[in-house]
Amino acid sequence: MHSVIDIKDLNVHFETRQGLVRAVNGVTFSIPAGKTVCLVGESGSGKSITARALLQIVPKPGKITSGEIVLHHDGKTTNITKLEPRGSEIRKIRGSEIAMIFQEPMTSLSPLYTVGNQISEAILLHNKVSKKEARDRAIELLKRVGIPRAEQRVDEYPFRLSGGMRQRVMIAMALSCNPKALIADEPTTALDVTTQSQILDLMRELQEERGMAILFITHDLGVVAEMADDVAVMYLGNTAEFGSVDDIFNNPKHPYTQALLSSIPKVGAERGDLVSIKGMVPSPYRRPSGCPFHTRCAEFIEGVCDTVEPAAISFSDDHVARCHLYNNAGQVANKEQGRHV
Amino acid sequence: MSNLPLSTSAPRLTVPPPNTDEKTPLLELKNLEMRFPVKRGILSRVVGYTKAVNDVSFEVYQGETLGLVGESGCGKTTIGRCIVRAYTPTGGSILYRTEQGTQLDLATLEPNELRDIRTDIRMIFQDPYSSLNPRMTVYEIISEVLRVQGGHSEAKMKEAVQTMLNKVGLRPEYMHRYPHAFSGGERQRIVIARALITNPRLVVADESVAALDVSVRSQILNLMETLQRELQLTYLFISHDLSVIRHSCDRVVVMYVGRIVETAETDDLFKTPKHPYTEALLSAVPIDNPRQRNSKERIRLKGEVADPSNPPTGCFFHPRCQYATDICKTTTPPLETLATGHTVACHHAKELSLQGVTTH
Numbered sequence: 001m002h003s004v005i006d007i008k009d010l011n012v013h014f015e016t017r018q019g020l021v022r023a024v025n026g027v028t029f030s031i032p033a034g035k036t037v038c039l040v041g042e043s044g045s046g047k048s049i050t051a052r053a054l055l056q057i058v059p060k061p062g063k064i065t066s067g068e069i070v071l072h073h074d075g076k077t078t079n080i081t082k083l084e085p086r087g088s089e090i091r092k093i094r095g096s097e098i099a100m101i102f103q104e105p106m107t108s109l110s111p112l113y114t115v116g117n118q119i120s121e122a123i124l125l126h127n128k129v130s131k132k133e134a135r136d137r138a139i140e141l142l143k144r145v146g147i148p149r150a151e152q153r154v155d156e157y158p159f160r161l162s163g164g165m166r167q168r169v170m171i172a173m174a175l176s177c178n179p180k181a182l183i184a185d186e187p188t189t190a191l192d193v194t195t196q197s198q199i200l201d202l203m204r205e206l207q208e209e210r211g212m213a214i215l216f217i218t219h220d221l222g223v224v225a226e227m228a229d230d231v232a233v234m235y236l237g238n239t240a241e242f243g244s245v246d247d248i249f250n251n252p253k254h255p256y257t258q259a260l261l262s263s264i265p266k267v268g269a270e271r272g273d274l275v276s277i278k279g280m281v282p283s284p285y286r287r288p289s290g291c292p293f294h295t296r297c298a299e300f301i302e303g304v305c306d307t308v309e310p311a312a313i314s315f316s317d318d319h320v321a322r323c324h325l326y327n328n329a330g331q332v333a334n335k336e337q338g339r340h341v
Numbered sequence: 342m343s344n345l346p347l348s349t350s351a352p353r354l355t356v357p358p359p360n361t362d363e364k365t366p367l368l369e370l371k372n373l374e375m376r377f378p379v380k381r382g383i384l385s386r387v388v389g390y391t392k393a394v395n396d397v398s399f400e401v402y403q404g405e406t407l408g409l410v411g412e413s414g415c416g417k418t419t420i421g422r423c424i425v426r427a428y429t430p431t432g433g434s435i436l437y438r439t440e441q442g443t444q445l446d447l448a449t450l451e452p453n454e455l456r457d458i459r460t461d462i463r464m465i466f467q468d469p470y471s472s473l474n475p476r477m478t479v480y481e482i483i484s485e486v487l488r489v490q491g492g493h494s495e496a497k498m499k500e501a502v503q504t505m506l507n508k509v510g511l512r513p514e515y516m517h518r519y520p521h522a523f524s525g526g527e528r529q530r531i532v533i534a535r536a537l538i539t540n541p542r543l544v545v546a547d548e549s550v551a552a553l554d555v556s557v558r559s560q561i562l563n564l565m566e567t568l569q570r571e572l573q574l575t576y577l578f579i580s581h582d583l584s585v586i587r588h589s590c591d592r593v594v595v596m597y598v599g600r601i602v603e604t605a606e607t608d609d610l611f612k613t614p615k616h617p618y619t620e621a622l623l624s625a626v627p628i629d630n631p632r633q634r635n636s637k638e639r640i641r642l643k644g645e646v647a648d649p650s651n652p653p654t655g656c657f658f659h660p661r662c663q664y665a666t667d668i669c670k671t672t673t674p675p676l677e678t679l680a681t682g683h684t685v686a687c688h689h690a691k692e693l694s695l696q697g698v699t700t701h
Contacts, residue, residue, distance in 0.1 A: 042554040043525075162645050163413075192412035192581065194642045197625040201641065219555060222584070222627030226634060245631040263559040265588035267611065267626050268698050273566070274588065276559035280524050 003030040003072065004181045004213040005054065005098075010067035010081075012049050012058055021284040023049040023062060025237035028312075029230070031181060034207065036214040038224045038245075040260075041234035044281050047217045050234075051183045054215070055094050056085040073097050073180055096126040099174035103186040105166035109158040115142070116154035119173045126177045141172040145202060164195035168202070175206065181213040188223065200226060221264050225249060230318065233257045236282070236292040243319035253313075253321040255299045291324065299325055366400035367438055367543060367575050368424070373397045373448070374432030375419050379650055391650035393419040395599035396433070398676075401543065406569065406576040408590030408607070410583060410622075412646050415596040417579045421545045423448070424577065425464050426455055437462070440542070460490060460539035467548035469528030473520040479506075480516040483535045490539070505534045508571070510564060526557035530564070537568065547579045562589060583626050587611055595619050598647045598657040601676060604684040612697040615685040617662045620695040640696075656688070664689055 012024035024046045031037045039047040052058050054069055069080040083090040102108040119138035142150035145168040158166055174182055188196040207214055216227055224231055228245040241254040252258045262275040279296045282288055288295050294305035310322040315330040327333035375394040378387040394416040401407045409417045422428045435447040466472040484498045503513040509530040536544055550558040580586050586593055593610045595603045603616040614620045624640040642661045647653055653660050659669040674686045
């Protein structure tokens with residue numbers, strides 16, 4: 001499967017008065033066509049900033065300082081990091097090649113325009129069609145995302161719609177130009193579980209139909225298990241581990257991934273004390289030296305983890321973790337030195 | 342009740358804790374109803390009422406954790422607020438058994454009579470960012486209720502706050518800092534300390550971990566459990582997150598559009614749900630194992646949660662229920678206790694065999 005987007009060694013830094021924040025610090029992964037890559041991590045792990053870098057919409061004072069984001073479209077390749085954030089080239093990509101849906105469907109829809117207006121806007125911007133055609137296409141899309149009475153709803157304002165319906169409108173808008181890649185930033189976090197499962201189903205169906213690549217950002221490991229083909233586990237701007245969803249859930253290598261998996265309460269499990277990761281995510285201004293996770297890691301090796309930044313170790317073609325516990329061949333090397341603190 | 346022990350380590354129960362087969366309800370809700378007026382126009386004419394809580398009855402037993410679960414708009418938060426009397430219920434009663442064994446109806450108490458109860462029943466809020474006053478130090482926040490209560494010297498309050506901070510896992514040295522200096526998890530610990538400083542008997546925890554990161558969430562859930570054992574607390578745990586409910590609660594009340602649809606012991610509810618809504622709710626929870634992705638037939642609910650100001654006739658769930666028959670459209674099903682110990686409001690509860698969550 002060819003990839004739609006290749007991210008190589010991406011760095012996004014924020015220069016603030018309190019100091020330099022390395023929000024994204026050397027992230028590398030690819031999003032293949034027709035597949036879903038989940039970015040999972042706690043707050044401050046850089047998952048949303050990574051996604052925003054793909055569209056060059058990193059909030060100020062953030063800057064992409066180095067790395068490549070290569071978009072493969074219609075036989076050409078474009079390096080998005082080289083494009084001007086306010087230039088015309090990136091604007092042709094936004095919404096048409098790569099579309100995005102956000103967490104809060106109320107704040108990301110304009111309250112002043114009708115639903116149909118907002119969907120047509122994207123269609124008119126990227127295609128040479130008449131207003132009538134754009135409106136028809138908007139109705140078609142609303143029907144496709146499962147909005148009942150689409151012909152009437154197209155003329156309604158977003159406040160008339162429920163949260164789930166608004167998220168469907170957002171999806172319709174994102175799909176209006178047949179994007180190659182869809183970025184979904186916590187699209188179901190604000191929704192109830194029964195609505196969430198409807199939206200996840202819809203996204204899966206649409207992906208199958210159109211072969212889009214999806215970058216799905218979430219903190220909910222249950223959603224990851226349902227949606228992902230590949231998973232990138234992020235911690236303080238780094239991908240701690242990248243692998244297929246099966247590798248991540250059934251053969252996790254990085255202590256952070258392991259701890260994260262055991263700290264979630266499970267619906268199908270008996271009661272008992274939850275394993276919890278000690279401490280909390282460090283402040284981005286005081287990024288730990290060496291492996292950023294060493295301050296909370298149960299396998300912490302003194303003199304190694306706190307001084308040397310771990311390199312990426314490959315366990316198989318698509319399973320990579322950054323951890324000093326393993327040698328270059330992917331075997332446990334330093335385990336006996338690891339001690340529980 | 343006026344001379345509450347300040348030190349939280351002081352034993353509260355003078356009699357041994359009640360044994361399990363003779364449980365006493367600490368709190369009994371009877372036909373609780375909370376209506377909110379719907380206003381329209383420039384004169385704010387009342388054009389109708391939304392029944393946020395509609396004929397709800399359940400008991401909370403001493404020492405247990407009772408879960409209240411449902412989707413947005415089901416009335417779970419409203420019930421919590423009625424119990425702490427942030428709202429005055431428009432009908433029904435909330436019977437609270439005091440330490441002396443007398444029963445008080447919280448629903449009809451006057452504000453001055455509520456003062457004593459306010460130290461007995463405390464609340465933990467969802468958002469630790471908006472529920473702490475940024476202009477007060479941690480010490481001021483936690484000791485505020487003691488100050489309002491009166492009769493405590495500054496030195497004693499300081500000692501109490503110190504003990505409490507230790508209990509919730511914060512360093513007492515930090516008590517003169519302001520909330521902005523703390524992370525989300527630490528703030529939630531402050532919120533818990535504030536709730537427990539009066540040595541309460543019942544704690545209403547409204548989505549107390551919903552705003553926290555996964556790794557911090559498990560810390561807070563473990564802390565709440567430890568404190569419950571240590572201080573013999575009773576929790577009313579309000580949450581929309583079924584995995585948290587499964588982990589923390591002894592019994593669960595499931596609500597839909599202001600009404601109770603099912604009540605059962607946690608294990609029974611998850612393994613053998615008796616109400617079609619419970620079944621659908623459980624089925625919608627993502628399974629955290631990619632290998633089981635397509636292993637079970639998902640129940641997909643049609644449509645959306647009914648509007649509480651304009652609910653359907655009969656059983657509120659019937660427009661979305663795959664098992665609905667004619668009787669469901671016309672008659673409201675009563676809550677009935679089944680042989681299995683479930684209390685269910687469904688006309689077909691006895692005939693249906695519903696799918697639960699399999700343990701793995």
